Amino acid sequence: MKIYDFSKAKEFTDEVLIKKKGIPSVDIKVIKENEVVFDYRAGYFDYEKTVPIHENALYYMYSCTKPVTVTAALRLYEENKLDLEVPVSKYLPEYEKAVLKKDGEIVKPTEVLKVKHLFTMTGGFTYDWTNPLIKKFAKKNPKASTVELANQFVNLPLIFEPGERFEYSLCHDILAAVVESIVQKPFREYVKEVLFDPVGMKDSYFHITEELKPYLAAKYDNIRKSESDSFKITPIPKVNNMIFTENYDSGGAGLICTLSDYAKFAETLANGGVAPNGYRFLKEETIALLTKDWLKEICKDSSFGCTCGSKGYSYGLGVRVKTGEDGRNIPVGEFGWDGACGSYVSMNTEHKTAVVMGMHVHSWNQTIQDDRNRLTELIYEALGF
Numbered sequence: 486m487k488i489y490d491f492s493k494a495k496e497f498t499d500e501v502l503i504k505k506k507g508i509p510s511v512d513i514k515v516i517k518e519n520e521v522v523f524d525y526r527a528g529y530f531d532y533e534k535t536v537p538i539h540e541n542a543l544y545y546m547y548s549c550t551k552p553v554t555v556t557a558a559l560r561l562y563e564e565n566k567l568d569l570e571v572p573v574s575k576y577l578p579e580y581e582k583a584v585l586k587k588d589g590e591i592v593k594p595t596e597v598l599k600v601k602h603l604f605t606m607t608g609g610f611t612y613d614w615t616n617p618l619i620k621k622f623a624k625k626n627p628k629a630s631t632v633e634l635a636n637q638f639v640n641l642p643l644i645f646e647p648g649e650r651f652e653y654s655l656c657h658d659i660l661a662a663v664v665e666s667i668v669q670k671p672f673r674e675y676v677k678e679v680l681f682d683p684v685g686m687k688d689s690y691f692h693i694t695e696e697l698k699p700y701l702a703a704k705y706d707n708i709r710k711s712e713s714d715s716f717k718i719t720p721i722p723k724v725n726n727m728i729f730t731e732n733y734d735s736g737g738a739g740l741i742c743t744l745s746d747y748a749k750f751a752e753t754l755a756n757g758g759v760a761p762n763g764y765r766f767l768k769e770e771t772i773a774l775l776t777k778d779w780l781k782e783i784c785k786d787s788s789f790g791c792t793c794g795s796k797g798y799s800y801g802l803g804v805r806v807k808t809g810e811d812g813r814n815i816p817v818g819e820f821g822w823d824g825a826c827g828s829y830v831s832m833n834t835e836h837k838t839a840v841v842m843g844m845h846v847h848s849w850n851q852t853i854q855d856d857r858n859r860l861t862e863l864i865y866e867a868l869g870f
Contacts, residue, residue: 491515491523494863502860503528506853507707507716508827510538512843514748515864517836519761521748523864531703532718542702543688544843545725546740546747547824551657553750554736555604555803557676558664559771566667569601573608576600576663579636585609586642598647603660604802605779609643610654614727616641623729631672631734635662650786651800661736672734684749684760689742691734698723701741704826708848716852738825744843747830751821751839755832772834775802776820792823792850793858813862814870827853831861840864 494513502508510528514521530536561567567576574580585594594609602608613619622637623629638655645652661672668675673691681689693701706719727738740747753760754775758767767775778799780787789800797811807819821830827844840861849857 486520486522489517489522489867489869491525491864491867494523494860494867495525495527497856497860497863498525499527501856502853506856507718508844508846508849508853509705509718510702510844512538512542512544512744513864514744514841515868516748516752516755516839517868519752519756519837523867529703532705533703533720538702540745541688541700541743542843543690543693543697543700543741543743544702544828544845545704545738545824545826546742546828546843547725547727547738547826548822549747549824549828549830550736550738550740551803551822552754552830553676553680553740554657554661554664555775556754556767557672557680558604558660559767559775559802560679561664561667563768563771567600567663569604570599573598573600573603573659573663576666577632577636577639577659580639583639584642585646586644591642594643594646596646596648598643600660600663601779601783602647603656603663605783605800606651606654606656606803607648607780607784608654608656608659609645609647609649609652610638610641610656610659611644611652612654613641614655614729619729623733627730628732629730630732631658631665631736632662634729634733635659648783648785650784650788651780652788655737657737657803658735661734664736665734671732672736676734680750680766681746683762683764684753684766685762686742686746686749689740689746691739691741692728692731693725693741697741702843702845704845704847706847707852709852721847744841747828747843748839748841751830751832751841755834755837755839757834775804776806776818776834777801778806778808792854793861813858814865815861816865816870823857827857829857829861836868836870838868 509532515523827849829842831840
């Protein structure tokens with residue numbers, strides 16, 4: 486195995502992210518051509534109790550759930566059970582009644598809301614997960630399924646015509662409901678059947694249990710009010726408010742797993758759909774479909790931005806995609822996403838590379854976004870890019 490020098494990435498993690506910026510812990514794993522070439526973690530699983538971060542730590546992956554959801558849905562596409570070009574209402578009949586708020590009035594959309602609009606975040610929805618309608622329904626129906634709760638989202642008016650532009654939203658939660666309606670079983674069971682079990686992801690879940698709670702890393706916030714304020718590590722409850730009910734499997738933010746498990750998933754996509762154990766999760770042509778520039782094809786106005794910086798990037802089916810040079814050493818064709826507590830994934834099929842990071846810090850994008858991007862550059866620099 487080729488030896489790579491990740492000393493700059495290690496030093497940056499320790500000196501900048503942890504010591505200077507107050508991130509309690511950082512967990513990193515890098516795979517290239519089926520070999521783990523960098524496996525590094527620093528800081529604390531529990532900062533107050535000074536328990537070191539460990540390999541069995543579970544993280545709320547938040548929006549790093551999205552690549553899992555879209556690829557699980559693409560399995561059904563490969564099996565001709567899911568059509569990207571048909572109306573969402575084919576699978577979720579409640580969506581026949583979708584309405585649009587336009588110029589202060591509620592009207593019927595001119596464009597049909599299609600399945601591809603869910604994949605590409607162009608459906609016209611928002612990320613208004615605190616809406617009283619949703620919260621009230623969840624409180625009244627604590628055992629509501631993914632489909633039952635997602636059917637409530639259509640009662641919130643769309644904010645633009647489907648396909649008009651990109652808007653980060655609840656689209657992938659609705660996509661999980663579409664999958665659930667097709668397979669006629671809970672979304673979590675389907676994902677376990679086609680991805681977690683065959684790939685060997687034994688520590689991946691959509692709901693926390695009493696048995697799992699001791700393994701869930703402590704959660705923090707390190708937001709500051711102004712540039713002159715110091716970073717303060719503030720403990721916050723170890724809950725995920727995007728998991729609305731005990732049976733709601735959030736396709737947009739519900740995944741709970743170890744970093745090692747997520748790395749197996751990332752390696753699978755980086756290898757063109759083949760897992761480390763040889764299991765074929767997706768076809769190569771499906772990975773190509775996932776990573777093409779979909780906004781250029783279907784959006785009148787992409788309005789796309791991502792935490793890596795929008796220059797040089799567009800959006801595929803649930804992942805950012807680097808489509809052009811942006812002055813960084815990250816290769817064109819790189820794709821992935823990140824999550825609300827600092828989880829991050831970067832993959833590239835041409836070079837068979839996967840970079841994954843785990844943190845448990847809210848507001849990371851307000852305090853260390855540029856630093857996280859710099860760490861990614863140092864990792865790719867060490868890989869020879």
